[in-house]
Amino acid sequence: MPSKPAKFQIVWLQGITCNGNTHSFLNDPLLGSLLDKVRFLYHPILPSQMSLRELVVKIPKSDLLIVEGAYRGDFERGGAVMEKLLPALAARAKNIVALGSCASFGGIFKEASPESISGIVYDKSEATGPLAAMREKVINLGGCPAHPEWLSFVIGMMLNKRKVALDELGRPKELYAYTVHNGCLRNDYFEWKVDSRSFGTKEGCLYYEQGCQGPFTHGSCNKILWNGVASKTRAGTPCFGCTEPTFPKTDLFRTKTYMSIPSEMPLGVPKRSYLALAGAAKSFHIKRLEERLIDDHA
């Protein structure tokens, strides 16, 4: 009988982080079956083989190094500075995942110290981070936090020895080739330029007055739903664009306009064509789209 193959070994290292991606990952409905197939050499919360101290001393080989949180060279983990620890672990890992926006692009923590904080490969959208030379083996899973199923998808692909196709920012195309706008239930409203009048309702698009970033944000939030049921736009909140290197933006609930015209066009749409189409769409009044979908008082 052939011996059981060795389990897929994962090291989960945290940089400067709020633990959001760890918590997100704990919500993966398939976590149980995934944990049957992988072994955590080190994880800050899940049972693992080594303590942080041992990790830092031993620098083990791994099949996958997951980095959560932003990078700053002198930031310490287990008594070791990131500047040394990260490249050492990375060199002994077969694959690397930058999990969440902070590890991918610098994220929210970068705001505190833009000069010294970055992602592990990218500093915003420039590949000047500490692992830039290894970018070929790094997969970026931008998101604040990253959806747990995005990570389990990537691990699943690795377990099955399948290649993950990446976009120009190192994000899996399978997950990031679409925009959040794609699959949004409010597309009908977007098309006919009917805006939502308030947050949290089912009716209307959140683009014009609430600043929804869905048309410019790569992500599968409206296809792989959160907790299997919702997404920001489904729940009635505009997308903040958290999967992009431009995150965090300021003034999140407003679409910047010039003379009532949105300053940014949906991805790939020329301004002239967009305006002509939008003007035509606005000329129609479609009763169905102007009414409540479900009338509480009927």
Next chain:
Amino acid sequence: MARPSKEERKVSIMTKALELFSKEGFYQTTMPSIAEKIGMSVGNLYNYFASKETLAKELILYIANMLGEEIRRINESPLDTREKIVAIVHMYFKIAQERPETIEYFLRVYLSNREVFREGCEGMICVSAFVTELMIFFEEGVRSGELRDQDFFSAFGLFMGYLGGMVFLNGERILPNALESYEASIAENIYNALKAR
């Protein structure tokens, strides 16, 4: 001599119809009167345009596209916003002098007989080429910091209402001087009203 193509025939019908409509108004102009002016039978005219309404809609599309093209050329030129305003005012008044029927049609047929254009020309659909170019003009003016950010229609109404009003006064022979003599001061007024403070 080659016979004119159907498209060419259509254009010549539209040119004549435009003259009639802008002079007589929408209701006074009839399909027989248009046919007569072209020297064509009424039956044949209907081969080109199924109804007077269809013809009227094609005309407004034609005019809006023409004005849109003119403004697009100005938009794409290297002028700054102030100079673009001068250029748009000049272009509009020039057309009002050289091809008065187009502006007349816009003001006296399209804007004054909205019921005719309700179906098929809803809202801004038939004038979209023109409105889109003005949107781009305003948007770029605000983006570059030259114009004050405000609602599009407030700015649009100020600009086009002013020009339309002057052309109308001129058509009614109320203006004491030639239209072009007002160009510079009108452009300046528009710029002053719209500029960023």
